[in-house]
Amino acid sequence: xxxxxxxxxxxxxxxxxxxxxxxxxxxxxxxxxxxxxxxxxxxxxxxxxxxxxxxxxxxxxxxxxxxxxxxxxxxxxxxxxxxxxxxxxxxxxxxxxxxxxxxxxxxxxxxxxxxxxxxxx
Amino acid sequence: xxxxxxxxxxxxxxxxxxxxxxxxxxxxxxxxxxxxxxxxxxxxxxxxxxxxxxxxxxxxxxxxxxxxxxxxxxxxxxxxxxxxxxxxxxxxxxxxxxxxxxxxxxxxxxx
Numbered sequence: 001x002x003x004x005x006x007x008x009x010x011x012x013x014x015x016x017x018x019x020x021x022x023x024x025x026x027x028x029x030x031x032x033x034x035x036x037x038x039x040x041x042x043x044x045x046x047x048x049x050x051x052x053x054x055x056x057x058x059x060x061x062x063x064x065x066x067x068x069x070x071x072x073x074x075x076x077x078x079x080x081x082x083x084x085x086x087x088x089x090x091x092x093x094x095x096x097x098x099x100x101x102x103x104x105x106x107x108x109x110x111x112x113x114x115x116x117x118x119x120x121x
Numbered sequence: 122x123x124x125x126x127x128x129x130x131x132x133x134x135x136x137x138x139x140x141x142x143x144x145x146x147x148x149x150x151x152x153x154x155x156x157x158x159x160x161x162x163x164x165x166x167x168x169x170x171x172x173x174x175x176x177x178x179x180x181x182x183x184x185x186x187x188x189x190x191x192x193x194x195x196x197x198x199x200x201x202x203x204x205x206x207x208x209x210x211x212x213x214x215x216x217x218x219x220x221x222x223x224x225x226x227x228x229x230x231x232x
Contacts, residue, residue, distance in 0.1 A: 035221070037167075044124070044226035045159070045167065045210050059218050062122050100172060105220040107157040107172030113165070 002026045002110060004096050009115030012086055022079040022096030022112055030074040033104020036081045038092035039114075048094070049081060053102040064090075086119045093117075125149065125211055125224035132230040133201045141227045143194040143211030149222055151192035155214035158187055158196045161226075162207045170209075171196060198229070206231045 004027065008020040020036070036048040049070040050059045058070050069082040079096050093116050097108035126144040133139040143150065143158075150156055158171040169178055171187035174194065184199045194213070198205055211224035 033220075037221075037223075044208075045161070045212075045223045046124075047212070047221035047223060050220050059220060061219075095166065097167075099220075100169075100178075103220075105155055105214050107155075107169050107178075108159075108167075108221075109169045109172075109178055111166035111168070 004029075004098065004110055004112035006094060006096050006112045006115035009094065009117045011118045011120060013121050014087060014119055016086055017082070017084045018086060018117060020081040020083065020094055020096075020115060020117070024077040024079075024098075027098065027110055029072075029077060029079070029098055031102060033099035033101055034070075034072060034079045035097045035099060035104060035108060036070060036079075037095045037097055037108070039095070040089070040092040043092075046092075050099070050104045051079070052104060057103070059104075083117070086117075088119050091117060091119050122215070122219060122222055125213060125222060127209075127211060127224040127227045129225070130228045130230065132232055133198075134232045135201050135203065137201055138197055138199045139201060139229060140195055140197045141209055141211075141229070143196070143213075143224045145192050145194075145213055145222075147192060149192075149213040149215040150189065150194050153214045154189070156187065156189055156194040157212050158185075158194075159210045159212070160205075160207050161210060167210070201231050203231050205229060
């Protein structure tokens with residue numbers, strides 16, 4: 001079964017940190033770029049961060065730059081998003097997604113179901 | 122990184138067609154042929170419908186088609202079916218450091 005499964009979401013206080021994980025099952029991710037995309041309550045999709053197939057290049061949306069770090073462990077088939085200094089506006093469902101290209105710019109063809117992050121005091 | 126502009130809603134009767142526009146700038150849609158479209162049923166994983174403006178991944182029906190003119194991309198859904206009722210998002214490459222900028226999203230209703 002082809003799937004990406006996110007974990008690590010939860011309720012966290014403003015200013016704290018959280019690490020999201022995405023595990024691949026039945027799908028190869030080592031040859032492909034990977035991304036995190038989020039959807040705040042009642043809002044649309046927002047690209048958050050992306051990483052090349054080998055981890056050599058990483059990109060971030062302005063809204064999270066300096067506060068988030070994307071990484072991957074291809075040997076474990078996992079993608080990560082370390083989120084620091086969390087803000088209320090980071091509250092969202094976070095999806096991981098596989099790109100069709102190695103550099104990560106050609107459409108995201110495999111998606112997880114998402115993990116929910118709620119930032120609240 | 123401004124979001125691409127989509128109409129909030131669109132609708133059509135079953136069997137008819139609906140076209141969704143996605144307007145950007147010369148720095149995103151107008152500058153590259155890397156426009157993709159996604160279907161999202163709330164609570165589920167988004168699904169890739171179109172990539173590289175008009176290409177369809179295997180398994181996506183040819184009822185879904187994409188095009189681009191200048192800074193505006195479009196998705197047409199022909200032969201509307203009940204299961205097409207969902208949110209639709211466009212996205213575009215916007216430069217080396219911004220592989221994706223999404224549209225504001227369009228809710229499609231099948232009447």
